[in-house]
Amino acid sequence: MWAVLLLAAVLAFAVVRPRGLPEAAAAVPAAAIAIGGGLVPWSAARDEMIMLGPTVGFLAAILALAHLADAWGVFGYAGGLAARSARGSPTRLLTVVFGIAAVVTAVLSLDATVVLLTPVVFATAAAAGVRARPQVYACTHLANAGSLLLPVSNLTNLLAFGATGLTFLGFAGMMALPWVAVIAVEYAVFRWFFAGDLATPARPSPVEPTPAPRFALVVLALTLAGFAVAEPMGVAPAVVAAAGAVVLAVPLVVRATDRRRTALGIALSTNPLFCFFVFALGVVVLALRRNGLDDLIAALTPGSASLLGLLAVAGLAALLANLVNNVPATLVLVPVVAHTPALVLAALIGVNVGPNLTYVGSLATLLWRRILHARDEPPASAVFLRLGLATVPACLLAAVVALWVALKLSTVL
Amino acid sequence: MNVVVWLAEGTWQACVDAAAEVAPPSATITLLHVTDPALAEDVSDAFGGLMGRGTRGPDPGAAVGAAAARAQEELLAAAAARLDRPSSPVRRQGRLEREVVTAAEGADLLVVARDGPVTRLGPRSLNPPTRFVVDHAPCAVLLVWPTAPPPVDTIPPPPPHKAAPPPHKAAPPPHKAAPPPPPPP
Numbered sequence: 001m002w003a004v005l006l007l008a009a010v011l012a013f014a015v016v017r018p019r020g021l022p023e024a025a026a027a028v029p030a031a032a033i034a035i036g037g038g039l040v041p042w043s044a045a046r047d048e049m050i051m052l053g054p055t056v057g058f059l060a061a062i063l064a065l066a067h068l069a070d071a072w073g074v075f076g077y078a079g080g081l082a083a084r085s086a087r088g089s090p091t092r093l094l095t096v097v098f099g100i101a102a103v104v105t106a107v108l109s110l111d112a113t114v115v116l117l118t119p120v121v122f123a124t125a126a127a128a129g130v131r132a133r134p135q136v137y138a139c140t141h142l143a144n145a146g147s148l149l150l151p152v153s154n155l156t157n158l159l160a161f162g163a164t165g166l167t168f169l170g171f172a173g174m175m176a177l178p179w180v181a182v183i184a185v186e187y188a189v190f191r192w193f194f195a196g197d198l199a200t201p202a203r204p205s206p207v208e209p210t211p212a213p214r215f216a217l218v219v220l221a222l223t224l225a226g227f228a229v230a231e232p233m234g235v236a237p238a239v240v241a242a243a244g245a246v247v248l249a250v251p252l253v254v255r256a257t258d259r260r261r262t263a264l265g266i267a268l269s270t271n272p273l274f275c276f277f278v279f280a281l282g283v284v285v286l287a288l289r290r291n292g293l294d295d296l297i298a299a300l301t302p303g304s305a306s307l308l309g310l311l312a313v314a315g316l317a318a319l320l321a322n323l324v325n326n327v328p329a330t331l332v333l334v335p336v337v338a339h340t341p342a343l344v345l346a347a348l349i350g351v352n353v354g355p356n357l358t359y360v361g362s363l364a365t366l367l368w369r370r371i372l373h374a375r376d377e378p379p380a381s382a383v384f385l386r387l388g389l390a391t392v393p394a395c396l397l398a399a400v401v402a403l404w405v406a407l408k409l410s411t412v413l
Numbered sequence: 414m415n416v417v418v419w420l421a422e423g424t425w426q427a428c429v430d431a432a433a434e435v436a437p438p439s440a441t442i443t444l445l446h447v448t449d450p451a452l453a454e455d456v457s458d459a460f461g462g463l464m465g466r467g468t469r470g471p472d473p474g475a476a477v478g479a480a481a482a483r484a485q486e487e488l489l490a491a492a493a494a495r496l497d498r499p500s501s502p503v504r505r506q507g508r509l510e511r512e513v514v515t516a517a518e519g520a521d522l523l524v525v526a527r528d529g530p531v532t533r534l535g536p537r538s539l540n541p542p543t544r545f546v547v548d549h550a551p552c553a554v555l556l557v558w559p560t561a562p563p564p565v566d567t568i569p570p571p572p573p574h575k576a577a578p579p580p581h582k583a584a585p586p587p588h589k590a591a592p593p594p595p596p597p598p
Contacts, residue, residue, distance in 0.1 A: 014464055022467035090423075114460050119476035122452075126484035129423045136452055136477065140459040196540040199530040201559050202423040277465040325464040359455075361462035381455045 003039050003287040006030045010284055011324055015364045024273040027280035039287035052282045054238050055158045059278065060270035061241035062152050065223065066112035067269035068248035072216030075116050078104070079124040080210035088204020090130045090197065094190060097121055097135045101142040102183050106153045107224055110143040129202040134194035137387060138186075144355045145186050145395055148348065149179040151237065152227070155278070156330040156351045163338040164345060168237060169228045170412050174345055174403070181402035182353060182395045189391045219247050278327070285331040297336040305342035307404045313343045314400045317350025318357070318392070325362045326351040342407050349399045356395075357388040414440040417520040418500075419447075419513050419546070420492050422484075424526035424559035429495045431557045432524050442500040443520070444492050446485050447512040453478035510545035520552045526559045533567035 013026035035045050069075070078100050086093035101121075105113045118139040125132035147154035151161040151171050164171060191198065223244030227237045249266050256262035300316060302309035313333075320329035330351050337343035358366050359381075407413055418425075418432045429444075436442055457474025460466070489502040505512040517523040525546055529538040539547060547554055 017468055020468040022469070023465045024467070027465075111463065111466070114456075114463065115471055115473045118456055118473045119480055122477045123480045123484070126422065126480065126487075131422050133452060136456060140456060143459070196529060196537075200421075200423045200528040200540065201531050203426060271466065271470065273467050274465045281465070325462075327464045355462060359462055360458045361464060365462065381451055381458065383451070384455050384458070 003291045006034055007284050007288050015368050022273045024277040027277050031280035031283035034284055034287040040283060045283045048282050048286050049279050052279055054236050056275045056278050058158055058238035058241055059155055060275050061238055061245050062109050063111060064245040064266060064270045065241055066108040066116060068245055069216055069220060070116045071252055073213045074216050075120045077210050077213055079120040083124045083128050083207040086128060088202050090202055093130055094134050094138060097138050098187055101139050102146040105143055105146040106149040109152055110147045110154050113139055113143040131197045131200055133197050134190055138190055141186055141356050145182045145353050147352050148175045154352055156326055157348055159330045160334045160344050160348055163334050164341045168231050174406050174410060177402040177406040178349055178399035181398040185395045185398045186391055193387060193390055216248060219244055281328060282331060285328055294336055297332060301337055305340050310346040310400050310404055313337060313346040314350040314396055317347040318354030318396055321351040321354040322358045323363055326355050342413050345403055346400060353392060353395045353399060357392045359384045359388060415520040416440050416522045417443045417445055417517050418524045419445050420488055424528050425492055427526050427557045427559045428524045429492050431555060433496055443503050444489055444500050445503045445516050446489055447505045447509050448481050448485050449509055450506050453481060510542040513546045514549045517550055517552050522553050522555055523550050524555045526557050531560045533563050
């Protein structure tokens with residue numbers, strides 16, 4: 001009972017965000033209460049945090065890597081590339097943006113797409129005389145839906161990666177087909193949904209070619225290859241990501257006029273409060289799981305990885321991700337289905353694709369915004385909600401069927 | 414004569430050219446551009462939906478909003494240069510269709526461009542905001558093609574006649590037989 005209240009308080013805090021305080025401000029004390037109040041024995045909490053350690057390290061490294069890639073001009077280069085290959089056609093620009101957003105999300109995580117790529121895509125569309133709506137919404141949608149491919153693509157994947165028992169390449173191999181299926185469905189729906197904006201003619205304006213940031217692109221490619229190569233040698237992917245970040249960071253810091261400030265900026269780009277939040281949320285959810293939630297979720301989830309079983313788990317995961325948020329949904333679901341790795345992958349489909357429905361984070365956030373609307377806060381966006389309704393169910397279905405096919409073809413799982 | 418020219422991405426050049434052609438030298442020309450803040454707000458919300466990232470970090474919605482403001486200035490400057498005669502810029506924020514109708518109040522002429530497919534004549538050569546503006550404009554509207562208009566034979570064939578429309582009771586009897594239905598294409 002107390003565990004429910006604790007988690008509810010943490011989630012409510014994340015929805016309301018009093019005084020703009022970070023989510024960690026509620027989650028860390030809540031974790032301390034859970035441990036101090038005996039809801040979680042210290043040893044179990046310690047084990048949970050040790051288990052989360054590599055995940056959070058990986059998260060911090062990948063956040064820094066994306067920030068550094070931006071500092072090296074990778075996103076500006078991607079924008080220029082998109083503008084030139086679009087040659088003044090809104091539809092071609094959408095296609096290129098889909099490709100770029102899918103790759104950026106897969107390699108540098110969804111945060112990179114939302115925070116760093118979206119503004120660049122808007123500026124690119126505006127400069128090309130194209131109405132930017134389809135391209136901008138494509139970024140926000142693919143940040144979630146395009147994050148199936150690699151363990152680094154989404155925090156949810158990182159949290160569940162250990163439970164799948166797969167290698168880095170094994171994970172990518174199983175999720176490649178669902179990833180492609182989701183992107184194909186999103187693309188088809190976008191072409192239909194934004195047919196009006198895409199039909200508006202644009203006057204192509206000459207785009208100055210930007211020089212490729214070769215050093216940063218090579219380091220990113222080597223880092224990506226390193227994830228796959230280093231793992232069999234016992235080197236954690238987090239170490240590879242950190243190494244890539246250091247290689248990108250050192251020249252920037254050395255060249256900077258204010259070295260301390262540059263170094264501090266890079267250190268802060270790892271978002272330490274976010275990392276604390278993940279640790280604390282892990283402990284709070286553990287308290288709930290030890291007090292009956294595991295049994296409840298276990299009763300709701302099917303035990304076998306049949307097509308229906310996969311669909312049920314993905315649907316439940318999408319539902320939970322929309323009810324609360326996808327990070328707690330992952331922490332709750334994954335341990336329960338960990339006995340069957342295929343079900344973990346299905347759960348990841350649900351928690352990654354699902355959030356496009358209530359794009360503001362969760363149903364709770366939507367309701368809270370309705371309440372705030374009475375005080376002149378803008379209501380939820382109708383475009384976003386309709387787009388979510390048009391894509392999410394079809395994407396879930398396509399991804400689960402693709403996963404089922406991948407499982408049939410695979411010898412790993 | 415007050416002429417308001419609605420400048421929208423991709424089609425504004427045609428509106429400026431049309432205004433330059435039809436507005437008498439004595440006319441006052443207003444170049445209007447509307448930015449819908451909903452796009453930047455949605456990006457902000459999508460970022461806010463990611464749990465745990467805190468609220469102090471860089472807000473991509475603010476970045477999109479700033480880029481939109483820059484794009485608006487660039488577009489207005491380019492339009493003023495293209496028009497090459499005195500004009501005054503008007504910047505508005507809000508729902509496109511509502512803002513344009515409001516801005517056209519008191520004007521004698523509103524210049525608007527079609528923004529649907531340009532490869533054929535209709536249907537739906539107007540996207541919903543433009544359709545709303547044409548429907549609700551409180552003044553005369555000059556509706557221009559953003560590119561050379563497509564030939565007349567691109568018009569879609571009429572729908573097949575299923576049944577004659579029911580005669581209206583009060584309608585006077587027809588003086589001559591109804592024209593034969595057009596031949597199928």
